[in-house]
Amino acid sequence: MADIADFANDLVQEQLDQAVAARLALMPDSVLPSRMFCDECDEPIPEGRRLAQPGCTLCVGCKVTEDLRASRYAR
Template sequence: MADIADFANDLVQERLDQALAARAAQLSAMPLSSLMFCDECDEPIPEARRLAQPGCTHCVECQSADDVRASRYAR
């Protein structure tokens, strides 16, 4: 049997879901800017990569190494 606390929890959850969806939509609408230099090795990130992958923070070599590391721990 549902009581007032259940209704309140449902309302709070609905509002939280709406706020998170609005935040996700807002973030996806913002243009991402890429870094000029790699976060890991401080080498310049080529312009072609920055244009192809907006928001990138690593050069191709460091991103590849990071992907390999991540795949090992994903199992």
């Protein structure tokens, strides 16, 4: 017999599935391969980042800096 916790878990799982599907729908169909070295600082981009973020061109540090700069000037 299902209880309220089971219903809550089902609801959370459904919301997670919808969020993942929405995220995947936003990704372009053709993704360029990730760069081996950062475009900004020429440091190697770790394999984990290249696999997690296909098409990345910046290392984590440079991407954080770029995002902070973009958020500062966004209005």
